[in-house]
Amino acid sequence: MLNLDRMELSLHRLRMLRELNRRGTVTAAAVALHYTASAVSQQLAQLERDVGAKLFERLGRRVQLTELGMLLAEHAEEILGSVERATMALEEAQEAVTVRLTAGVWASVASGLLPSALTALAAEHPGIQVRTRELAPEDTADAVRDGTLDFSFVIDYSDTPMPWDPGLERAVIAVERLHAAVPTGAVPSGTMSLLELAEHPWILASPRSHFGRAVRVACQRSGFDPKINHEVGEQATALAMVGAGLGVTLVSDLGLTLLPPGVDVVALNNPVMRTVAIAYRTTAARRPSLQLVIDAVRAAAAELGLGARSPLP
Known part of the structure; x- marks a missing residue:
């Protein structure tokens, strides 16, 4: 009853x-x-x-x-x-913002952007606490939509745009290039084309991931299918395997913070580009705390030379 x-x-x-x-x-x-x-x-x-x-x-x-x-x-x-x-x-009615936000992150964002961004945010706005939860990049937007996260970092690749939920908005944070990561001395220094890696064994994430799918598409547009000897999900793991001489992969600007010994980074003539953005629910667009976090992360990206303010479609 x-x-x-x-x-x-x-x-x-x-x-x-x-x-x-x-x-x-x-x-x-x-x-x-x-x-x-x-x-x-x-x-x-x-x-x-x-x-x-x-x-x-x-x-x-x-x-x-x-x-x-x-x-x-x-x-x-x-x-x-x-x-x-x-x-x-x-929150809007408060003179000083005091709030706790939960963010979805992945490894290269957590290591490359957040330390300086959150340090600056804590100094200027100590009432804003940001907690992080590491997820696969392709899972973070869903967690924001469902209310599990307040915001998340998301990526979009130049050649393989991702489907987007109309209930979410994005604030562009950074634009990154992908570089070739190869065993030390495996290729000449300077720049190279993606096609020059066609005969090398590859270490790459599954095609179910945004990164794995985007790199496969880029290779195919360059005229070859990568020979994948090792399929691994974590970028740090892939780079460690490159350092051990087991193959090649691509690494983003933010991913350069994860480089182990034994890896050379070589610029690509026509690099794959990707946009890093913060995703949040459209209903949260006016939250002062969210805008302050976005500003802090944008400033951290700009200090690294990766800043971008252009809107996404």
């Missing part, structure tokens, strides 16, 4: 309900929210007790929402949206 007279809805549990509705399985919702599946199941069971009605039905491995569950999930979207708008209104 519905507990309408004493029902108190937890925002925490409503977020779990929203993710379950979006993703269809408890496991997928748990991954999105960075909880265990058992923790999400327990919280959803408590939500049913709070409401006093059956909200879910199991269909094999999937969980289907009942009519009441769907009704509550629809209102959860509105409730959580209202909470976000109220938070922004309170």
